[in-house]
Amino acid sequence: MIPASAFEQALSRHINTALAEQALRLIQRSGSILLMGHYHPDPDAVGSALGLAFVLIDFGKSCAVLMPDEPDPGYAEFLPGFASVVTELPNTPIDLIIALDAGDVTRYGDVFTKYATQLQGIPIINIDHHITSQGFGDVIIIDPQSAATAELLTLLIQQLQFPLNKNAAQCLLAGIITDTRSFEFDATTARTLLAGSLLVSRGAVPQSIVKPMYRLHEFASARLLGIVLNTLHADCGGKLVWAEITMDMWGQAGLHPGSGDDGIPSYLVDVRGAQIAVLFRQTDENSVRVSVRTTNMCDATAITVLFSGGGHPRAAGCTLRGDLRAEKEKLLAAAAAHIAALK
Ligand SMILES: [Mn+2]
Numbered sequence: 493m494i495p496a497s498a499f500e501q502a503l504s505r506h507i508n509t510a511l512a513e514q515a516l517r518l519i520q521r522s523g524s525i526l527l528m529g530h531y532h533p534d535p536d537a538v539g540s541a542l543g544l545a546f547v548l549i550d551f552g553k554s555c556a557v558l559m560p561d562e563p564d565p566g567y568a569e570f571l572p573g574f575a576s577v578v579t580e581l582p583n584t585p586i587d588l589i590i591a592l593d594a595g596d597v598t599r600y601g602d603v604f605t606k607y608a609t610q611l612q613g614i615p616i617i618n619i620d621h622h623i624t625s626q627g628f629g630d631v632i633i634i635d636p637q638s639a640a641t642a643e644l645l646t647l648l649i650q651q652l653q654f655p656l657n658k659n660a661a662q663c664l665l666a667g668i669i670t671d672t673r674s675f676e677f678d679a680t681t682a683r684t685l686l687a688g689s690l691l692v693s694r695g696a697v698p699q700s701i702v703k704p705m706y707r708l709h710e711f712a713s714a715r716l717l718g719i720v721l722n723t724l725h726a727d728c729g730g731k732l733v734w735a736e737i738t739m740d741m742w743g744q745a746g747l748h749p750g751s752g753d754d755g756i757p758s759y760l761v762d763v764r765g766a767q768i769a770v771l772f773r774q775t776d777e778n779s780v781r782v783s784v785r786t787t788n789m790c791d792a793t794a795i796t797v798l799f800s801g802g803g804h805p806r807a808a809g810c811t812l813r814g815d816l817r818a819e820k821e822k823l824l825a826a827a828a829a830h831i832a833a834l835k
Pocket of ligand 1: 536537593621639640641671
């Protein structure tokens, strides 16, 4: 077991001391604290809010965790305290707001407009790790070096010498694991792993997060994968990999059209040599939804924008309508052209 002092040495003094002390003063003088995450909350938003709440409760504070909309109920499997998350402002006094994992008020849905009267004049601490964040409120702690808001909170908790209990550690580890996809993404640093190590030393269990997040799937989804892989094609010398789900395949797998296929695009892009992976999924007679995944050589949005879609460079989507067979050929040609243009 690593002595606590070793973690303190390794993880302390990463946050501007003046900012950390300002945050501490606001926390000290507040009895009742509202923690919130951004809309479409991911496990880093929910885990950061719940994790910090577990810490502050130990510190004698009363806490409420508010999300602008319902988080995925599946998170309950690995986030202690998940059942306490609310989507409406509780009717209790609030002394302090801690807004987590987004540095812009508009990212908190309509919370700040809907409850403008109730929230007016309440001090705000904003903690985030996104490089594009401007920050808002009275104390702004933004650290783009952190792979997750939960990593930044782990540092802050260490720096302020707050007690870190097992539930808090589990929630924070969930934020770090999901924002780094199990310490895989570029954002993962030696410090991220140290923060993870500290959380595990306090009782967090990586497998209890990694397995439900990334590996567990329903029996019907496993059947669907088997059916879909029969349609697997490779073009452009293996650089373009694609597969399709036709209307009758959903039924064969025992699924409602458009459900239970979550992991398939990622599975396709992990075929060795693939630079672009495309999954066509027909969910009704008139349209085909397309998921595009790429390796870092290709930009998925360069393909999906041609079909009025959008997304991110590594993962994007669009919907095909009209002559579905012709549109599908057009999309594959666009993907092939993108690959050809790389040479
Ligand atoms: Mn995050």
